[in-house]
Amino acid sequence: MQSSSERIARIASHLHPPSSQMEETSLLGRSGCRAKGGTPGFKVAILGAAGGIGQPLAMLMKMNPLVSVLHLYDVVNTPGVTADLSHMNTGAVVRGFLGQAQLDNALTGMDLVIIPAGVPRKPGMTRDDLFNINAGIVRTLCEGVTRCCPNAIVNLISNPVNSTVPIAAEVFKKAGTYNPRRLLGVTTLDVARANTFVAEVLGLDPRNVNIPVVGGHAGVTILPLLSQATPPSSFTPEEVAYLTERIQNGGTEVVEAKAGTGSATLSMAYAAAQFADACLRGLRGDVGIVECSYVASQVTELPFFASRVRLGRGGVEELLPLGPLNEFERAGLEKAKKELTESIHKGVSFIKS
């Protein structure tokens, strides 16, 4: 039997662990003696969890009832984020992992890996300007996925998404673990923006609007299909020009407003949490889940393309066709394909050469 002062001393030592012991300590739980949890659900890891997107995304995933275990990995600050979130009385058990030495522990056994690790844009930069730094980060993290959870669904957020998804695919191919149905580039924020801006123009509730956004996730590769709006709506040529430009430049609008302190984080975390939830519902076996995502594709002649996809137990169960495009959208598609071809090539060459 321990005395109460011994028990309290033990709890206190668990509350301030050296970072190298974080994982083991959090397994013990606040009581210092038992692992808590036991909630049935999925195991989710966020890589880049201490960042601008990572932190609010971690909070939203901690609130998701489908998540039983939430692993937070970053190269900085995960002890604080983990301690903070672990006080939320929701079902998911939160564990923190700090630095590359703990990457494999963070990934082992995961069902879903969400990757918002990497640098964001500053005003005047394109997403492609992030390639030199973020390509290497994505490669290292995806190598971890091949070692520790090769069957996990991967949601890739790090920019430039048009190139980082092909990079991830090449890393997985090299390791012999590639399953194109399980690698998904996150473009949900483009759809969120499209729904919001269109709802503003039409005077509707954005929750009742759905605009498919196809192509990719940068500038002209972001192609909103306004002709396929739900509810069916007609737009003047001026409205189409305004909406298309605003949706394509939504990221830049935020980068400029943040004036050098980063890019979209809160709306992105919200969008990523929605997309992750859709993937988890698919894994659970729910039917009729359709989201836009940048994936390995046969919808066009390009090897990767964002379109509506049906999600299920295997990840991407079906690529939905583009549907009828009007002349404006057909012209936009040609521009998008031209830029996408280069971005895909750049990503593939980064690993192959």
Ligand SMILES: NC(=O)C1=CN([C@@H]2O[C@H](COP(=O)(O)OP(=O)(O)OC[C@H]3O[C@@H](n4cnc5c(N)ncnc54)[C@H](O)[C@@H]3O)[C@@H](O)[C@H]2O)C=CC1
């Ligand atoms: N797909 C999309 O729609 C969007 C993508 N993004 C992209 O998401 C990425 C992250 O953006 P923010 O969270 O705002 O940036 P941030 O700088 O606030 O956070 C990034 C986090 O990644 C971590 N990190 C860096 N190297 C790492 C490594 N090797 N392993 C693990 N973690 C590492 C950093 O320590 C930091 O905590 C950027 O590339 C940004 O462009 C941003 C918004 C929308």
Ligand SMILES: O=C([O-])CC(=O)C(=O)O
């Ligand atoms: O614009 C950026 O750099 C971040 C991003 O991808 C977005 O907000 O859509």
